[in-house]
Amino acid sequence: MAEAIEAFEATLLTPDSSFDLYLKGDNNALTAEQKEGLKLFMDKGCATCHSGINMGGEAYFPFGLVERPPAEIIAGDTGRYKITHSKSDEYVFKAPSLRNIELTPPYFHSGKVWNLKDAIKIMGAAQLGAVLSAEEVDKIDGFLKTTTGVQPKVEYPILPASTRLTPKPKLD
Numbered sequence: 582m583a584e585a586i587e588a589f590e591a592t593l594l595t596p597d598s599s600f601d602l603y604l605k606g607d608n609n610a611l612t613a614e615q616k617e618g619l620k621l622f623m624d625k626g627c628a629t630c631h632s633g634i635n636m637g638g639e640a641y642f643p644f645g646l647v648e649r650p651p652a653e654i655i656a657g658d659t660g661r662y663k664i665t666h667s668k669s670d671e672y673v674f675k676a677p678s679l680r681n682i683e684l685t686p687p688y689f690h691s692g693k694v695w696n697l698k699d700a701i702k703i704m705g706a707a708q709l710g711a712v713l714s715a716e717e718v719d720k721i722d723g724f725l726k727t728t729t730g731v732q733p734k735v736e737y738p739i740l741p742a743s744t745r746l747t748p749k750p751k752l753d
């Protein structure tokens with residue numbers, strides 16, 4: 582089952598976002614403001630954790646590296662500590678990929694934050710100890726939205742007809 586799910590997940594590619602076109606050399610794929618957002622994303626340090634071609638998904642970090650996020654956002658989730666029981670894993674989570682991020686609210690493990698700009702502000706304070714101005718948040722938000730690519734079309738398979746030998750589901 583794990584192999585089947587992996588094979589399916591490998592088809593979930595979202596190519597040709599404006600950011601990808603920019604990376605491929607189309608200088609006009611991003612507006613001046615979106616480029617400023619990209620610069621902020623790198624200069625402020627977001628890209629240290631949300632790194633690589635997927636802008637994340639590569640490593641674990643404490644949520645609240647500099648400043649503990651509000652308790653209602655952590656919502657009692659101690660992260661990897663629940664699995665490893667090691668003190669150093671308390672509130673440690675995977676830095677997720679930020680590609681297509683505008684399409685996947687709510688944000689954080691708790692799912693308590695629905696607005697991308699709020700998530701950006703929280704990250705600035707909790708992970709970088711930086712108070713991002715409204716203008717900076719707007720620009721980073723604008724940049725992150727350029728990572729939305731062409732979404733995959735999922736075709737549902739038609740399963741073969743049941744036979745006398747097909748196990749019946751247990752319904753009780």
Ligand code: HEC
Pocket residue numbers: 622625626627628629630631641642643644646673674675676677678679682685687688689690691700701704705708709721
């Ligand atoms: C020290 C590492 C680190 C830095 C620096 C960092 N992040 Fe994060 N980021 C994380 C981790 C870990 C999570 C996952 C938290 C969770 O799931 O509860 C996360 C989650 C997010 C999310 C929510 C993603 C989702 O799918 O729920 C967004 C958006 C985000 N970060 C944007 C940013 C931005 C913008 C910056 C820079 C201002 C930034 N991050 C800086 C580690 C970091």
